[in-house]
Amino acid sequence: MNTWVFFALLGVGTGAMYAAFALSVIITYRGSGVVNFAVGALAMIPAMVFAELRLHGDLVLPVVMVPSRYDIGAPLGFVPAAAVAMTVGSLVAGVVYLVVIRPLRTAPPVTMLVATVGLTLMLQALAVRAFGNVTLRAPGILPKSVVDLFGRRFPVDRLWLLATVVVLAAVVVATYRATRFGLATRASFVNEKGAILLGLEPARLGLYNWMFASGLAAVVGIVGTSLGGVSPYNFSLFVVPALGAALAARLRSVPVAVLAAVAIGSFEAVAVHIVAQRQVPRFFLGGISSLVPFVVIIGALVIFGRTLPNRAAIVERAHVPMSLDRVHKSLWGGTIVFAVIVLNANDPTIRFAALESMFVATLLLSVVVLTGFVGQVSLAQLSFAGFSAFMLSRFGSVLPFPLGPLAAIAVTTVVGTLVSIPALRVRGVQFAIVTFSVAVVFDDLFFRSPTFVGRGGMATVEPPRIAGVDLGIVGAGQFPARGFGYSSLVVLVSCAFIVVGVRRGRLGRRFLAVRSNERAAAAAGINVGRTKVAGASLASFIAAVAGVMFAYKNTTFNGGGLEAQDGLELLALAYLGGIGSIAGAVMGGLLAPSGLFVVAILGGGASNTQFLLTGLGLVIVAVRFPEGIAGLGQMLRRKILAPVALPESVDDEAALVFEVGPEVGPLDRP
Structure with missing residues (x-):
């Protein structure tokens, strides 16, 4: 004692x-x-x-x-x-x-x-x-004397x-x-x-x-x-x-x-x-x-x-405008074609940078769902992705593909849902405090535990195989293999379509109603707690999918790059790109450290200069362009065409609250 x-x-x-x-x-x-x-x-x-x-x-x-x-x-x-x-x-x-x-x-x-x-x-x-x-440790300021306390020097x-x-x-x-x-x-x-x-x-x-x-x-x-x-x-x-x-x-x-x-x-x-x-x-x-x-x-x-x-x-504030994320076939098709061209590049550095951007973009989709749609600021999405990656290293050794990644995604989704339970009692940025503490716990307790991480502090993931065909990042004498890049692109596009479907459905409208005004949403018959937990579950699912991409991309990894500090930068990238849209997630992925923009345009990986520019860009976007880079076009179009046309973003979501109830409302009509 x-x-x-x-x-x-x-x-x-x-x-x-x-x-x-x-x-x-x-x-x-x-x-x-x-x-x-x-x-x-x-x-x-x-x-x-x-x-x-x-x-x-x-x-x-x-x-x-x-x-x-x-x-x-x-x-x-x-x-x-x-x-x-x-x-x-x-x-x-x-x-x-x-x-x-x-x-x-x-x-x-x-x-x-x-x-x-x-x-x-x-x-x-x-x-x-x-x-x-x-x-830096400065010379002593306080008295340096010690006293004997319980037989120890205090x-x-x-x-x-x-x-x-x-x-x-x-x-x-x-x-x-x-x-x-x-x-x-x-x-x-x-x-x-x-x-x-x-x-x-x-x-x-x-x-x-x-x-x-x-x-x-x-x-x-x-x-x-x-x-x-x-x-x-x-x-x-x-x-x-x-x-x-x-x-x-x-x-x-x-x-x-x-x-x-x-x-x-x-x-x-x-x-x-x-x-x-x-x-x-x-x-x-x-x-x-x-x-x-x-x-x-x-x-x-x-x-x-x-x-x-x-x-x-107490102080009435507007909300960050939300994009309706309409599926413009030409834009989606052009983006996918561009991704395929990049994945076919002869330079392996460019191909790997594209993989990094796709991983980050997928992870940012989870931030778009939880923070952009529901209004719950999460700083733990990167930690959930890391948890999923480590789970895959365990399940992948005992379960064949695709059962291993499915099990890792399922477990991570459950964990993310359980962590979201405090959201039932808090609103807005208070949830960020919970998730940041969760990120620190994951970093210190899980990602540094020899039992959880594995022998030597390194986790290893076996490449995915189906019917003897190797689908991993190393294949056909290539690194990274083009087939792995195509698979990652399919995963990213699939997650994006899921987010589009949710955003344009009843659940998405409930998300925005809760984000706008919880009391008004509850008065309209929406179960606020259940809606917020549903948003956290969906975001955890997408983060888990990104974690599987991370594990198969790195094959051998530890907790490096998954720290709580990196979770702050992830939120920065989400907001820089545009926290309310899928295009914003893609933009954030391109701007990621070691991502396509940094490697192809700036000619290098992550650096302190990019770290500084990310923070500075985030501050500028927060102050001047809250819709992010992806929303600049819509913002300019609204200012130019405001007298003659309605904007394509939802600036006053409070109106949605009274159109989203337990029964089919006006917005549910085709």
Whole structure:
């Protein structure tokens, strides 16, 4: 018992950092209405600037096209380095709000969330470009003394970090309860229109809250650089436990958020000790610490799901226009012919890039269904595809083709459906929190488990064979084999036709009704919970099919490329292409890392530059072109022909709610 208590106390330092990020999430949400997935990236920039100043005396700025590193002579002390780092962090946060967040104040919640995902990708790429893909550990800031605790040496710097966060939390509580700024922020959150009538400026309040929240996280990030160090990516993964703590606090209570975050950090430390001592089954040796925030998030949604504040219900916002996805024979035929021509290219690099694009496009179709049609923002579709691939590596060794892939798809669909059950109690971006935590759990628990992955951490898939005919990626002395490419094209087109059929049928209209207004949909006789679960099941099925494509394409693979971080980029590609249409999924597939556009046009595979351009493009699309690249033509046509013709996209889906009921309505007529 004493050992468990020791490791629980050892985890309070990490829990304190979770708490700071949770407070930042709460402040940002109540001040600007954004569930900020970029809180870790915004804290990472000033932390890395601080570490460079302390270690090398270099001022490094997250910029492009101008020099980013300036030698100021010698390493700085704590106070001047912290002052410079906080100034840089405040400028970055202010620019982010003015350029990205403020223009999206009336945007759909999914667009605001996607914008923060784009910010995360962009800031991470800028950090890699400026600092390198390294972990920086600054000289000690907190006292380094140790005390004897249960016969072990316990570093007291964890307790000092916790004390720092507790003091900051007290400042936050006092600020929002006793100052005019705090009262104005609370009034604007409850009733924005009323606040405007009282003479308040919600946009300016949002800026102040955004900078305050980012500065709070940056302070703790700077102080914590001497503990675990800071890299372009590690702070971003702190978002999951921070969101769990924020949800446990119902996005409102600062003390509860701090207690929940510290408890998560303590339980994670205990879990790490249990794994290190091999006191858990072999399956869990990949790591069970990520289960703790996941359980907290699920518990918070089950208990408080229907009472969690939802600013989207307070501030009326439009929805991203949806394409009707009419089957234009010439467009579909031309696209398929183009794909066949590419698959017949003599250059194997081009053929493999086409396979990568088709895999990503198929996977993006699942995002189109769940996020575009139903309005549930999922960040776990890539994880479901990976789960299906690993399942195929197991089933494929005992079941003949096609029973092996069918079994893998079936199991993955069931798992995806079970994960969607919390959707019955939440709406919109809150579901994104669940799915992102699911992606982290899959990454840590499944894809790193030697039992699940296989011997040596690598899974192997036997090529598909029918009647002795090899249909795998290696065949007839070719790599990749053209026959495998044709098969992948058939799978992609089949999934696309399934999505078209669903979108134009009664189920698709129910999806859009629920997406538009759940209460109105329920009043029209639609079972909202069943509809959302049906959407998640269909999306999981398509993701599982993409996972089978991934497994047969790679033949030997591990968890690389299936991390939660890559799930963020997948959503970015979906939104870049156009999250409401099949054409958008195809566009996203072409723009994928190692996809056809990158290889054939840019002449290379994935790079940090493409990572940066993806994040930047996502932000621009979210702010200026919410229909994505695929919707640019329709957007221009609507602006030109609006006086004389109706648009081909559904801009006001609320009207559909009253035409979709349990019985056949007007839209069901031929």
